[in-house]
Amino acid sequence: MFKQIVVGVDGRAGGRDAIALATLLVAAxxxxxxxxxxxxxxxxxxxxxxxxxxPEAARAEALLDTARQETGVEAHLRWRGSSSVGxxxxxxxxxxxxxxxxxxxxxxxxxGRVLIGDDTSAALNGAPCSIAIAPTDYSQQxxxxxxxxxxxDGSPESEHALSVARMLAGAYGAKLSALESVALPSDAFLGxxxxxxxxxxxxxDARTRIAALGDVEPHAAYGQPAEELxxxxxxxxxxxxxxxxxxxxxxxxHGSTSQQLAHSARCPLLVLTRTARPSARxxxxxHGREGEMALKG
Numbered sequence: 001m002f003k004q005i006v007v008g009v010d011g012r013a014g015g016r017d018a019i020a021l022a023t024l025l026v027a028a029x030x031x032x033x034x035x036x037x038x039x040x041x042x043x044x045x046x047x048x049x050x051x052x053x054x055p056e057a058a059r060a061e062a063l064l065d066t067a068r069q070e071t072g073v074e075a076h077l078r079w080r081g082s083s084s085v086g087x088x089x090x091x092x093x094x095x096x097x098x099x100x101x102x103x104x105x106x107x108x109x110x111x112g113r114v115l116i117g118d119d120t121s122a123a124l125n126g127a128p129c130s131i132a133i134a135p136t137d138y139s140q141q142x143x144x145x146x147x148x149x150x151x152x153d154g155s156p157e158s159e160h161a162l163s164v165a166r167m168l169a170g171a172y173g174a175k176l177s178a179l180e181s182v183a184l185p186s187d188a189f190l191g192x193x194x195x196x197x198x199x200x201x202x203x204x205d206a207r208t209r210i211a212a213l214g215d216v217e218p219h220a221a222y223g224q225p226a227e228e229l230x231x232x233x234x235x236x237x238x239x240x241x242x243x244x245x246x247x248x249x250x251x252x253x254h255g256s257t258s259q260q261l262a263h264s265a266r267c268p269l270l271v272l273t274r275t276a277r278p279s280a281r282x283x284x285x286x287h288g289r290e291g292e293m294a295l296k297g
Contacts, residue, residue, distance in 0.1 A: 014104020
C-alpha cells in the first residue's frame with residue numbers, strides 16, 4: 001500500500017479513473033494529492049504577470065475542487081506551473097515525497113500528453129516514485145481486487161514486484177498469480193542440450209519456477225513479454241511489473257515492456273521503481289509557481 005499518492009487530474013475522464021485507482025491503492029492513514037499542471041516555464045515564473053497568474057490559479061483550483069467533490073475523496077489539492085505536464089507531476093512528486101503517481105490512460109487525457117514530446121521524456125527520466133495507470137472508464141467499474149498478477153522472470157525487479165503483490169493480496173484477500181514469458185535462446189538447437197530447449201520444456205520449467213514460490217499460481221507463455229502480459233492481464237484486476245534502470249516513467253518513455261503495456265494492458269498497471277532521489281525535492285521546490293488548497297475532512 002502507498003502512503004503518499006499524487007494523482008494527475010486534468011478535468012477529463014482519465015483523471016477520475018486515476019482517482020479511483022489511487023483510492024484503491026492508498027494505505028490506511030495515507031494521503032492523496034490531486035494535482036493539476038498549468039502551462040508555464042518553471043524557470044521563468046519569477047517575473048510572471050500577476051494578472052495572468054490569478055485567473056490561471058483560479059481555474060486550476062476550481063478544476064481540482066470539482067474533481068474532489070465529484071469523486072468524494074479526501075485529498076489535498078495542488079496545482080503547479082510547469083513547461084510540461086510530465087515535468088510538473090515529477091516535481092510535485094518530489095515536493096510531496098510521493099511513493100506513487102497515478103494517471104489515467106485516456107488518449108486525450110493526461111497520460112497521452114505525458115507520453116508525447118522529447119522535453120517531457122527528458123524531464124521524467126529517473127522519476128522518484130512508482131506509477132499506476134488506470135485504464136479508460138476505470139472509475140465506472142467496481143474497484144475490487146480479486147486477482148493480482150505479476151510479470152515474473154526471477155530478476156530483482158520482478159522479485160520486488162512479487163513482494164508488493166503479496167502485500168496487496170494479503171490486504172485485500174486477493175488471489176495471487178504470476179506469468180513468465182519465455183523464448184528460445186539463440187543457440188537453442190546447438191550442442192548436446194538442444195533437446196532441453198523446446199518451447200514445451202521451457203514453459204514447463206517456467207511454471208515450475210513460479211510454483212516453487214509457494215503461494216503463487218503459475219502461468220507461462222511463449223512469446224514477446226509485452227504481448228503475453230497484455231493477454232494475461234485480461235483475467236486480472238491489477239498487473240504489477242518491475243522497472244529497470246531509468247525509473248518507471250522514464251522507461252515508459254524510452255521503450256520497454258512497461259511502455260507497451262501502458263497502451264495494451266486490459267487492467268490497471270502498476271510499475272514499480274527500485275530507487276528514488278529524495279535530494280531532488282529541494283531543487284524542485286526552488287522553481288515554478290504553485291498553489292495548495294487545504295485538505296477537507
